[in-house]
Amino acid sequence: MEYEAVIGLEIHVELLTESKMFCDSTTRFGEEPNTQVCPVCLGMPGTLPVINKKAIEQTVKTGLALNCDIALFSQFHRKNYFYPDMPKNYQISQYDLPLASGGYVEVEMEEEGYTTTVGITRVHLEEDTGKLVHVGGAGRIAGAEYSLVDFNRAGVPLMEIVTEPDMRIPVEAKAFAQKLRAIIQSLGVSDVSMEKGSMRLDVNCSVRPKGVEEFGVKTEIKNLNSFRSLERGLAYEIKRQIEAVEAGEEIVQETRHWDETTGRTSTLRTKEYAHDYRYFPDPDLVPMELDPAWIEEITSTLPELPDERRRRFMEEYGLPSHDATLLTATKASADFYEEAVSLGANAKNVSNWMIVELASYLNAENLEIDECAVTPRHIAELVKMIDAGTISGKIAKDIFGEMFETGKLPSIIVEERGLIQISDESEIAAIVEAVIEENPKSVEDYRGGKQQALGFLVGQVMRLTKGRANPALVNKLLKEKLS
Amino acid sequence: MTLYNQTIAELHKKLVAREVSSEEITRDVLERVKDVEQELKAYLTLTEEAALAAARTVDAKIAAGEKIGPLAGIPVAVKDVMSTKGVRTTCASKILENYVPVYTATAVKKLLGDGAVMIGKTNMDEFAMGSSTENSGFNPTMNPWDIERVPGGSSGGSAAAVAAGEAIYALGSDTGGSIRQPAALCGVVGMKPTYGLVSRYGLVAFASSLDQIGPFTKDVTDCAIVLKALVGHDPADSTSLEYEAEEYVEALQRDVKGMRFGVPKEFMEEGVEPGVKQRFEEAIELFAKLGVEVDETTLPHVDYALSAYYIIAPAEASSNLARFDGVRYGLRVEGEDMIDTYMKTRAAGFGDEVKRRIMLGTYALSAGYYEAYYGQAQKVRTLVAQDFEEAFKKFDGIISPTSPTVAFKIGEKVADPLAMYLSDIFTIPVNLGGFPGISVPCGLSDGLPVGLQIIGPTFGEGIILNAAYAFEQALGFKERPSL
Ligand SMILES: [Zn+2]
Numbered sequence: 001m002e003y004e005a006v007i008g009l010e011i012h013v014e015l016l017t018e019s020k021m022f023c024d025s026t027t028r029f030g031e032e033p034n035t036q037v038c039p040v041c042l043g044m045p046g047t048l049p050v051i052n053k054k055a056i057e058q059t060v061k062t063g064l065a066l067n068c069d070i071a072l073f074s075q076f077h078r079k080n081y082f083y084p085d086m087p088k089n090y091q092i093s094q095y096d097l098p099l100a101s102g103g104y105v106e107v108e109m110e111e112e113g114y115t116t117t118v119g120i121t122r123v124h125l126e127e128d129t130g131k132l133v134h135v136g137g138a139g140r141i142a143g144a145e146y147s148l149v150d151f152n153r154a155g156v157p158l159m160e161i162v163t164e165p166d167m168r169i170p171v172e173a174k175a176f177a178q179k180l181r182a183i184i185q186s187l188g189v190s191d192v193s194m195e196k197g198s199m200r201l202d203v204n205c206s207v208r209p210k211g212v213e214e215f216g217v218k219t220e221i222k223n224l225n226s227f228r229s230l231e232r233g234l235a236y237e238i239k240r241q242i243e244a245v246e247a248g249e250e251i252v253q254e255t256r257h258w259d260e261t262t263g264r265t266s267t268l269r270t271k272e273y274a275h276d277y278r279y280f281p282d283p284d285l286v287p288m289e290l291d292p293a294w295i296e297e298i299t300s301t302l303p304e305l306p307d308e309r310r311r312r313f314m315e316e317y318g319l320p321s322h323d324a325t326l327l328t329a330t331k332a333s334a335d336f337y338e339e340a341v342s343l344g345a346n347a348k349n350v351s352n353w354m355i356v357e358l359a360s361y362l363n364a365e366n367l368e369i370d371e372c373a374v375t376p377r378h379i380a381e382l383v384k385m386i387d388a389g390t391i392s393g394k395i396a397k398d399i400f401g402e403m404f405e406t407g408k409l410p411s412i413i414v415e416e417r418g419l420i421q422i423s424d425e426s427e428i429a430a431i432v433e434a435v436i437e438e439n440p441k442s443v444e445d446y447r448g449g450k451q452q453a454l455g456f457l458v459g460q461v462m463r464l465t466k467g468r469a470n471p472a473l474v475n476k477l478l479k480e481k482l483s
Numbered sequence: 484m485t486l487y488n489q490t491i492a493e494l495h496k497k498l499v500a501r502e503v504s505s506e507e508i509t510r511d512v513l514e515r516v517k518d519v520e521q522e523l524k525a526y527l528t529l530t531e532e533a534a535l536a537a538a539r540t541v542d543a544k545i546a547a548g549e550k551i552g553p554l555a556g557i558p559v560a561v562k563d564v565m566s567t568k569g570v571r572t573t574c575a576s577k578i579l580e581n582y583v584p585v586y587t588a589t590a591v592k593k594l595l596g597d598g599a600v601m602i603g604k605t606n607m608d609e610f611a612m613g614s615s616t617e618n619s620g621f622n623p624t625m626n627p628w629d630i631e632r633v634p635g636g637s638s639g640g641s642a643a644a645v646a647a648g649e650a651i652y653a654l655g656s657d658t659g660g661s662i663r664q665p666a667a668l669c670g671v672v673g674m675k676p677t678y679g680l681v682s683r684y685g686l687v688a689f690a691s692s693l694d695q696i697g698p699f700t701k702d703v704t705d706c707a708i709v710l711k712a713l714v715g716h717d718p719a720d721s722t723s724l725e726y727e728a729e730e731y732v733e734a735l736q737r738d739v740k741g742m743r744f745g746v747p748k749e750f751m752e753e754g755v756e757p758g759v760k761q762r763f764e765e766a767i768e769l770f771a772k773l774g775v776e777v778d779e780t781t782l783p784h785v786d787y788a789l790s791a792y793y794i795i796a797p798a799e800a801s802s803n804l805a806r807f808d809g810v811r812y813g814l815r816v817e818g819e820d821m822i823d824t825y826m827k828t829r830a831a832g833f834g835d836e837v838k839r840r841i842m843l844g845t846y847a848l849s850a851g852y853y854e855a856y857y858g859q860a861q862k863v864r865t866l867v868a869q870d871f872e873e874a875f876k877k878f879d880g881i882i883s884p885t886s887p888t889v890a891f892k893i894g895e896k897v898a899d900p901l902a903m904y905l906s907d908i909f910t911i912p913v914n915l916g917g918f919p920g921i922s923v924p925c926g927l928s929d930g931l932p933v934g935l936q937i938i939g940p941t942f943g944e945g946i947i948l949n950a951a952y953a954f955e956q957a958l959g960f961k962e963r964p965s966l
Contacts, residue, residue, distance in 0.1 A: 039584075039585060039586050042811065043806045043811070044566070044584065044585065044586070044812070045566060045572070045574070045579070045582070045584070045687040045688075045806070045807075045812075046565070046566040046572075046584075046588060046683075046684070046685040046686055046687040046688065047586075047684070047685070048683065048684050048719060048720050048721065048722075049721065050718065050719060050720075050721050051721065078802050080801075080802050080805060080848070082805065082808065082822075082825060084808075084810045084821060087806065087811065088805065088806045089805035089806055089808060090802050090805055141821065142820075147821075149810070276849055276850045278801075278802070278845065278848035278849060278850075278853075279848075279853075280798060280799075280802070280848055280853070280857060283690075283691035283692035283722075283799055284688075284691050284721060284722065285721050285722075286721055286722060
């Protein structure tokens with residue numbers, strides 16, 4: 001039997017506000033533990049929350065960018081459970097009246113050649129918890145000798161985005177998550193870094209026989225700390241579930257933990273341990289009534305979103321859909337591209353060098369485009385030198401590594417290594433003649449109709465010029481001399 | 484000259500006229516505390532030195548010819564449920580026995596900013612849960628009129644302190660009658676303002692949607708003076724209202740002739756003690772003499788108010804009190820692991836009534852019960868509020884006995900929580916609607932004070948103060964406890 005997976009995502013995104021969600025403590029990252037705190041975010045007796053308007057604005061922005069309806073009336077609830085990283089032992093969150101709901105995101109599956117739509121169930125706002133450090137044991141709370149708690153993150157605005165179960169294969173989930181990241185980046189409301197934990201993914205996944213409409217029993221996967229682990233974790237979990245179903249076993253509704261090193265998921269907790277959060281409207285906060293005019297104002301000031309940018313790249317720069325999708329996958333890459341083009345380099349050639357050569361170096365080094373030594377100026381210069389015939393594409397490839405490594409401009413590397421292309425016809429003609437002289441056999445073969453012999457002769461010219469000869473010129477001169 | 488038994492208004496005049504210093508007043512009050520405290524136990528913490536220092540600061544201002552406000556230099560007692568920086572704030576609970584806050588509640592800050600002299604923090608029912616102050620985690624407080632009887636509660640310490648002259652006035656908090664009922668039982672004036680009129684920031688929450696801070700004073704004039712000092716929008720409290728408060732002292736002088744008051748027939752069907760009923764009927768006659776028309780009215784849903792209150796208040800409390808877990812402040816009883824520490828700490832730290840209400844509230848919010856309990860109670864709450872609104876269309880205010888009985892014997896109702904809950908039957912509905920209510924002495928029954936409650940519409944403080952003042956002047960109640 002053929003099976004298909006049903007995948008839905010829950011994404012938590014920490015917002016980039018100056019102050020926390022319900023108090024005026026700063027949200028600075030990486031400070032000494034328990035220094036970015038005040039009586040409110042420490043849950044001192046008698047303190048009260050006050051809503052951060054900026055966080056509401058950023059969530060509304062996100063909701064709009066995800067094509068959601070914005071709730072003119074919404075509310076904060078208390079989600080009650082005990083945990084030492086929560087100062088109040090309840091989290092102020094949203095329940096049945098989230099700020100935004102009913103949206104969608106279109107995801108281009110470029111390699112696969114189709115576009116899929118992922119529904120957005122809701123976008124809501126809550127406060128982040130503190131951080132626990134367990135000393136002793138295996139770094140987990142069970143068995144720890146003691147635990148320390150840092151409340152610097154407690155109360156930082158946290159946006160939760162929940163999707164419909166609209167994805168069917170792991171790569172769709174990955175592509176969606178990347179698209180979502182690009183959208184949020186373009187809004188500038190979060191730095192959406194998986195590494196820093198400002199973007200966190202939880203995945204729900206079930207399997208069912210193809211053609212069946214009913215959902216299978218789902219599991220939730222936690223600890224997916226990169227797009228790669230999202231794809232790998234899902235692939236593993238889908239395989240595990242299909243094998244279990246085929247073996248006649250029942251899938252248990254549970255939360256599973258992804259282990260990046262073993263490449264497996266394992267049971268974290270089963271449904272019996274599910275909390276009863278006893279949600280109820282937070283009586284310390286009055287319901288929010290948003291002014292439609294304010295939402296109108298936010299709508300009119302939304303920046304260009306990845307979809308629009310992608311369309312513009314295709315129209316303005318004449319790029320194929322494939323290029324435009326890859327370049328606009330992150331804001332940094334799209335910005336990089338436009339800057340390189342603005343320096344006068346050919347639009348299509350800049351794209352080629354970015355999505356082939358630069359991308360493979362970044363991949364190999366596991367770097368983001370804004371983390372490497374290569375800048376738009378490097379790529380623009382490189383492309384312009386090729387287009388002007390100053391260097392060949394081959395030379396450009398040869399020096400890319402040094403450029404990536406050292407950040408030296410291509411013109412400098414070319415000059416240092418004496419790699420400027422020979423385009424002087426008489427200079428090349430002399431070498432061509434010498435090569436013809438030294439290879440009578442090949443000359444004969446060519447004249448006898450063996451086309452590949454010409455390639456050998458070209459190669460000899462290139463060898464003698466250390467690859468600097470203009471290949472088009474070499475071809476032209478060889479053909480002339482041999483005819 | 485005894486000073487402790489005088490009013491704010493009288494002492495202010497003497498201060499301004501330099502007939503007496505704040506230090507003299509403060510010493511006189513502290514002397515009185517020494518004389519009676521052993522019998523009354525109204526205070527949990529005395530701040531003698533800080534009080535004298537504050538008094539001297541005011542005296543220096545007066546000496547320098549500076550103008551002082553009406554509360555400057557006047558000794559005040561603060562219910563130990565309000566956060567006071569550097570002064571331990573216990574909420575009369577073992578769990579906070581050694582908790583010293585790092586910040587001061589807005590209401591207290593306002594008074595201190597006006598030069599108030601804080602004498603100490605007063606006893607109460609633990610976390611304001613109770614009607615007799617017997618639920619204090621430390622000791623009961625005795626009624627100055629009869630030390631074998633309770634002072635009422637939960638603000639029993641504040642009421643007793645004012646009645647006995649251990650403070651010129653006091654602050655309390657009222658969630659279901661916790662100011663008005665002890666004021667009635669101790670023969671002083673006590674007022675619960677409109678919900679949102681006085682900031683709750685720093686008031687350790689019992690039931691956030693019902694709690695309100697208010698004054699205990701010896702007479703209505705003082706009540707108007709203190710109220711004026713307390714009110715005002717606080718950006719730190721999202722439920723505090725933007726409202727330009729009127730001049731309450733001026734409102735006292737308005738003519739009450741032609742005012743109309745309603746007496747809910749449902750209230751008179753309750754088990755009101757004959758002595759209390761008699762005083763109340765005389766009060767109605769007195770109002771008639773003043774030209775105030777008193778008629779029967781109806782609050783059809785008021786019979787359900789108590790039930791709704793005992794769902795809503797414990798539900799909010801169960802969440803509000805979750806923060807007392809031994810992790811950050813207060814009592815910690817080390818257990819085997821985290822959960823065990825939580826349980827041991829809370830088992831040792833909370834008293835029976837608090838535990839009872841946490842259990843009630845947790846149950847009411849549980850999955851599957853929420854709608855039947857909390858949801859239903861909120862609907863009742865709306866209906867009760869509408870009943871009042873309806874009545875206020877015909878009447879300027881509603882009057883009733885404050886409590887169905889006079890002060891009862893210590894221990895009399897401890898074993899029967901339901902009987903204790905009935906003590907607040909006339910005050911609880913007012914909190915559900917968020918309306919202002921005042922209790923003013925209306926004579927004695929068997930030598931014990933009876934209180935008259937006057938309830939006004941939202942922001943009707945001026946109306947009820949006006950009526951209470953006229954009533955107080957006409958009645959001429961001058962009795963003081965013999966202690
Ligand atoms: Zn804070």
